[in-house]
Amino acid sequence: MTEYWGVKAEDIFNTMKDRFRVEGAKGVDAVFGYDIEGAGKWKLTVKNDSMEVEKTDDLSGCVTIMKANEENFIGVNIGKVDATNAFMSGKVKLEGDMGTFGKTTKMFKKYVPAKKVMGTGDYIQDMFSTLVARFQPQGASGLDVSITYNIGGEGGGVWTAYIKDGKCELKTGQPDKPTTKLNVNEAKDWVDVMLGKTDPFSLLSAGRASIEGKTEIALKLGEIFAKYAPKIKEFTTKDYILDMFGTLVQRFQPKGAADLDATITYDIGGEGGGKWTAYIKDGKCELKEGQPEKPTTKLCVNEAKDWVDVMLGKTDPFSLLSAGRASIEGQTAIALKLGEIFSKYIPPSSGGEAEKEELLVLKKTISVNQRFATGPIMGRFLNALKEKKIFTNKCPKCGRVHLPAREVCAECRIPATEWLEVGPKGQVRYMEYVYFSSPDPLTGETRETPYGMLNILLDGCIGNDTFAHLVRRDQINLIKNGRNDVAGTRVRPVWNEKRVGSIFDIKYFEIDE
């Protein structure tokens, strides 16, 4: 079974029950067959106000059998292929009683493909298919370069933009030596960058992306190509109508309705239509469904689609009126003032509201690489982690154990000279569930949330001598905090295979049972 326009033949059959219109099936008592090449056979049984559809191999007893391939069948059903032409040219064939079969067209509401959530692959395809359209010659003046995007992971691929003489061409694959090559390990990361969810610098510093060749070209990408804006779901007439009336009160302009005491009813017919009334008084506006007995003004529009066109500025209301597709009852003067009473409707597809512009945008990443010394104390602590040991120091005066090791005991103001091994197991004192994670400042990587941050009283420590680390993510709901008189959950470290003398030589702690 193949998808055409994102739809499979079985989608159409599986939704028939929901799309069935009782009034269209009045007086019909018949069995119809569908033989769709490459997809299978279906049998539709209609008996007055009920219907059944089943997938079957046996089409015997059908009054009519429709034969078509998948593409034509789907195309006709979603309006991409003209039904009459398909029939006349033999792409769709009918065997048996053609007259009765004609009634099926009124029996079902139109098939509307379910909106698909865009996946990583869809975004990547969409980004590259719009790349040439997003090319900005003024941002690429004087450039003669090839920019290769090497996107790994699911949905990835290799594309190269060839830019020369203010023109841009996109090809799959890459030349021998592109001017600049952008490697991104995971397509998902690149989608996040393009959607503004991640900044490219954190990807680069986390080693999840790299640039080969001329870096300065990569830094200019924002000038060479306009920002990628994902496709917005197409609004149906019904969506528009609901959105228009949903925003009517907030579009009300008291200035334009000074001294007005009126009820304005909108009676919108056709699919997606309905009846709403705006009650305007004392500079306030309220919207209700339905209408009062005698509204001050009543606007009747036969087809919702026409009203959407008016609101979107595609048709002018006077031509609707003169063509008899709309009418006004009551005070016409108020209808003519609607443009003052309500501000213009702006559809969400144009961003809904005007994009808020920052007064000042400073595109600078402040970054100065650092090289930190450990000194003898920190060095000893970190080196012990390599040996899977938590080896730390203790104040010779008050006995306080430092985690991590410290140069001095802060309270006694003397060097902490005694060394001892503690843990590595211990009990949880505090755990925090973190739901919103900011990138790790050292690596730029974002942790998965929620995660649990722990303070652990390692064996051999007392009081507040606790050690901070993370807990195994699937165990965060099982951790109990302890106090001096109550034991917390026992935990043990899970060591990294490769240990380099860092806090992440311990991956995390897990429950010790």
Added chain:
Amino acid sequence: MSNRVALCAVAQIKNENDAWHARFQNMLHECFESIMTQTKVSFDMDKGIRNIITCSDDMFDARTISNNGITDVVGAQFRGEEKMSQESINGLGYAMSCIMSGHDDVILFMGHCKESQGESRRMVTNLTFDPFYCRPIGMDHLNVSAMQARAYMKKSGVSEEHLAKIVVRSRKNSKKNPNARDNKMVDEKEVMNSPLLADPIRELHYYPVTDWAYGMLLCTEERAREFTDNPIWITGYGSCMDSYFLGDKDLASNFSLKNASSRAYKMAGIKDPKKEINLFELSDQSAYQLPMWAEGVGIADEGKGGKWIEDGGMDKYNVNLSGGMLNGNPLLLGGAARAIECFLQLRGEAGERQVKGVKKALAQASYGPAAQHQAVVIMEK
């Protein structure tokens, strides 16, 4: 209330090009221990240290609120601790205010900077500039100093040969200072052939990247003898801030230093610095600044810096016998280094470089683009 503040003890580590073996915490702690040993001061709430002033820079430490990682090593747990991210010389002014106001009678003053930790000092100093107008142009302390150097050298007749002389002398002097950064001895030809960084500043004209830390103990006149038999007195302090944007000022005018030093002289009752002050420590981040600051504090005549060098002004007025900042102290800490040298000279503890009979000394420091900020401290025996 006496109008002088006692400096009872100083501590420092050796200036190093890369203190790879120590965190700044280790560096500070060494100074802290030294002050404790020298003075036997306590942290008693009535009789001991209740307040610690620290000096450090967020950008060099790569953490915001750079003092948060040093509380324990400067003994500040459960005591007051106030950080200054300005030239360290202001810490002396601040300590004086704490003491002379009567709020505190003992102040511990500690500072650190590891310039070697960052990839590039010039990248760090680029961040001191206005992010919208100046950073994008690539301004940093070095290239902006070069602008000032051109303007000043023209005004005061300072030549490339003069600069070479200053560098050679600085290196020679540093040999006699055991805490100075170990630098190669150079001759004037080497200086004049060293790479040009930002015309007219050559590599050897500019202070090298350095790691350093220090500590000082200050107190009221009344309590000084509890901590030392030989206190040194801080009798004058003045500071002055000039415009942030370079275009707003005459780069060669020395306005802020003249202003700062005249305030310090007034406070210390000095009428003629040439006659009354025996030793000068000036913060020469770059060689051209030595004669320029000498003009600013009044030991060289205005616009005559070049001639002053030729006439032997540097030795006549005992200027930068420590090797000066030019030999290597980290940014921010030049002022503390100058004051520590004055302290040692006044106490007669300056070893091979000791000048006989030093009674009054001056420490000067500057900070900011083309020395926007200037401060001067007068110290007496």
